[in-house]
Amino acid sequence: MVKSTITRAAHATPEPVAARVRGLSDRAIAWIFVAPTLFLLLAVNIFPLIWTIRLSFTNYRVNRPNRDIEWIGLRNYERILTDADVWQTMQATAHFLIWTIVLQVLIGFALAWLINSKFRSSNFWTTVIVLPMMLSPAVVGNFWTFLYQPQIGLFNHAVAFFTGVDPASFSMIGDVHLAPWAIVIADTWMWTPFVMLICLAGLRSIPASIYEAAECDRASKWRQFWTITVPMVLPFLMLAVLFRGIENFKMFDLVVQLTGGGPGNTTTLTSIDLKREAFERWRTGYASAYAVILFVTVFGLASIYVKALNKVKER
Amino acid sequence: MAEVTLSGVTVRYGTTTALDALDLHVPDGAFMVLLGPTGAGKTTTLRAVSGLTRPDAGEVRIGGQEVTGLTPAQRNVAMVFQQYSLYPHLTVRENLEFPLKSPLLRTPRDAMAQKVTRVAETLQIAHKLDNKATALSGGEMQRVSIGRALVRDPVAYLMDEPLSSLDAKLRADLRIELKSIQADSGATILYVTHDQIEAMTMATHVGVLDEGRLVQTGTPREIYEDPVSIYAASRLGLPRINILPADLFGTAPPGARSIGLRPEQIRQGEGQDARVTRVERLGDQTRLHLNFRDHDIVTVTDPHTALRRGDVVAIAPHRPFFFAADGARIRA
Secondary structure, eight states, X not given: XXXXXXXXXXXXXXXXXXXXXTTOOHHHHHHHHHHHHHHHHIIIIIHHHHHHHHHTTBOOOTTOTTXXXXXXXXXXXXXXXXXXHHHHHHHXXXXXXXXXXXXXXXXXXXXXXXXXXXXXXXXXXXXXXXXXXXXXXXXXXXXXXXXXXXXXXXXXXXXXXXXXXXXXXXXXXXXXXXXXXXXXXXXXXXXXXHHHHHHHHHHHTSOHHHHHHHHXXXXXXXXHIIIIIXXXXXXXXXXXXXXXXXXXXXXXXXHHHHTTTOSTTTTOOHHHHHHHHHHTSOOHHHHHHHHHHHHHHXXXXXXXXXHHHHHHHHO | OOOEXXXXXXXXXXXXXXXXEEEXXXXXXXXXXXXXXXXXXXXXXXXXXXXXXXXXXXXXXETTEEOTTOOHHHHTEEEEOTTOXXXXXXXXXXXXXGGGGOTTTOOOHHHHHHHHHHHHHHTTOGGGTTXXXXXXXXXXXXXXXXXXXXXXOOSEEEEESTTTTSOHHHHHHHHHHHHHHHXXXXXXXXXXXXXXXXXXXXXXXXXXXXXTEEEEEEOHHHHHHSOSBHHHHHHSOSXXXXXXXXXXXXXXXXXXXXXXXXXXXXXXXXXXXXXXXXXXXXXXXEEEEEEXXXXXXXXXXXTTOOOOTTXXXXXXXXXXXXXXXXXXXXXX
């Protein structure tokens, strides 16, 4: 009799193991395989989420574990949403988010366009341009503090060179009006390459023969750009914006290193504020409510955006 | 419409020479088919005429005017690409309207709709006008691609295997349609194909290309009945011409290395005996595979022949072609 692999495997199984496995249904075995992953997922993702939501309705403080926990209903949410300081951080975040995305999309697309025109050494320049992305955000934040130094900073001297103002007359980090732009510039410097890479992938996905057809159909370069390049790169670009949007909504490390949220709280983004509430003022219940609000906001915005993205892809 | 002339056009891609000082004249209103195997330079010829490829040497003239340095838009030629090259995010209608929307034309809206509808009906894609270009079958894409050229009134049409991915029925329909469009409008068409039926039925002129050079031009009949070389003779004719040692059937003219026999140049029932190795019944014709002195010969016989494998049939050459060692024809 020819034995199949399965029968041979069954015969090779040691008797104690075989006895335990025997009689289990396929479904039971499937559960055994999935259980470890499922358990981990519940432990590190689902449980903390539910626990946070639970804490957000209490006045719990993690640094006073012996105090009685009081249920205070929606009071935390009420206080957050009516707090002018919180709205100030929301505004700072919106400013940061919108301008970084606008600048990174414009510059990233333009760079991708240039690189894609395949001049000599374009591969070398791609590598050079992508370098900032490979650095640690904390490192980038730290050395931009030097670049922004009024006396010795390269940035101030560059601005002085082009505009003629005294380099020591302004401080990107110290000025209330300039600091929000300081973090926008640093983040743009670091993450434009990411947008560029994705745009480049989009541009390279357009077959050359489509441009040739348009060329024969007597479409101008301008029309080719708007009727072929832009629509065909748009799904890629929107994906880049989604990634950058989510990343920058929770921006923390680079800004903390660069400005520490100051001057005042002009560059205190929501995640920095949240961290202070949770781990400096130790208002755990309040911070939980804060986190839930941010989670719902990001999740809601991202869902709407993904719907729009899918529409663009279907076009 | 206009005549197209290439003189001494050379195109190199890196170290390979795609066109080698090509001279080609397409008369006004001609339907010229370019024949040749892959790599012979057919597509490159179209690209040089369209302006997509700038020649390294030589000049291109359209309607007597030198256009070598001009862009495709300035030349006003329409091209049908082998790989369709539709605008994927646009509908079929928008694809067909695309060339009409060129600022160089400024087509009024009504005229545009009219033209698009007419072309769509000709190509049997009227029911697909509002579909996305990506939601079409290969054959439909190819028809949209042809339609995009037909909506215009260019000085010349350049078509690169436009019927290659259509099914047999549609191909036959469009062959007739393209031919009648050309006959009605007097358009100059430069057409690349591998299909010899297309070449024989549609062409007013045939150009045979070999490694970037023009080997022979003439009407399809001239190329078929009076080829200049083995290479040119092999481009037309199904089954292909049989090339055999020159002295296989007896005496040959001095210098002849090979004898070329098309099916109609083989008389059956007289001469020397050959053995039937296979009988292929294709319906309207029957192909006869013969073995003659250890050489294989393919010819055509009566569709209802009673011949079977192993039978013996006498064959004799009838006004054959003779070719020299370099493949050139030796004329009697």
